[in-house]
Amino acid sequence: MAELADLEDPKTRAVNEKHGDDHGVNLTELRALAKRLKTQQDLARELWETDDTAAKLLALLICRPKAFGRDELDGMLRQARTPKVHDWLVSYVVKKGPHAEELRLAWSADPDPVVASAGWALTIERVARKPEGLDLAGLLDVIEAEMKDAPDRLQWAMNHCLARIGIDHAEFRTRAIDIGERLQVLKGYPTSPGCTSPFAPTWITEIVRRQHDKTGD
Incomplete structure (x- = not known):
C-alpha cells in the first residue's frame, strides 16, 4: 500500500476522475509492479478488501482467476463500482475462470x-x-x-x-x-x-x- 501511495500522481488522478476512476496511479507502473510481484492469490485477496481502487486493480493483475468461486466473483462485481475495476474484473478474471x-x-x-x-x-x-x-x-x-x-x-x-x-x-x-x-x-x-x-x-x-x-x- 505504501508503494502504491508513492506512485500516486495528482495529474493522473485528475485524468482518471474524468472517467469515474478514483486513483492516480499510472497503469504502466501498476503493471510493472504486478509483474514484479507475480501471482499471489492471498495478497490479491487482501488488496481487494481495501477501499483503494489502485489496490483493487493490482489485485486483479496478481490473482489466480480460477481460484475464485462463483459467489465470490458475484460479490466482487457488486463491490466494483469504478469503471476500470469493473472492466478488469470481467476481462482479466471472470472471462478466464470456470464460472x-x-x-x-x-x-x-x-x-x-x-x-x-x-x-x-x-x-x-x-x-x-x-x-x-x-x-x-x-x-x-x-x-x-x-x-x-x-x-x-x-x-x-x-x-x-x-x-x-x-x-x-x-x-x-x-x-x-x-x-x-x-x-x-x-x-x-x-x-x-x-x-x-x-x-x-x-x-x-x-x-x-x-x-x-x-x-x-
Whole structure:
C-alpha cells in the first residue's frame, strides 16, 4: 500500500476522475509492479478488501482467476463500482475462470444496470469467440427493445454487442445496421482522428471493410 501511495500522481488522478476512476496511479507502473510481484492469490485477496481502487486493480493483475468461486466473483462485481475495476474484473478474471457462462446468464438478467453490463460484456466475448448455442436473433430483439433507454454503461455494452453481431455474423449484419440506424445510439459520440466511431452502423461497416481489404475478398 505504501508503494502504491508513492506512485500516486495528482495529474493522473485528475485524468482518471474524468472517467469515474478514483486513483492516480499510472497503469504502466501498476503493471510493472504486478509483474514484479507475480501471482499471489492471498495478497490479491487482501488488496481487494481495501477501499483503494489502485489496490483493487493490482489485485486483479496478481490473482489466480480460477481460484475464485462463483459467489465470490458475484460479490466482487457488486463491490466494483469504478469503471476500470469493473472492466478488469470481467476481462482479466471472470472471462478466464470456470464460472463465466453461469455468471453471464445471471448478470445479464440482473436489475442493477452496472451488473447487467458485465453480463453483456461476457456475451460480447461469446458472440466473437464462441457463438455456438447463442440466440443471436434473440439478442438483437433485446437490444432493439431496450438499448435506446438503457443507462450509460449498459447501453454501451449492448451497443458493443450489436456491433459485434454485425461484424462477426454476416447473416445478421443488415438487421444489426438497421437497428443502429433507427435507434441512433452514440451517433454523435466524439471520436478521435483515426479511431472508429462507436455508432454501430459506422463501426460495423468500417471493420468489415478492413477485414475485406486484409483478405482481398
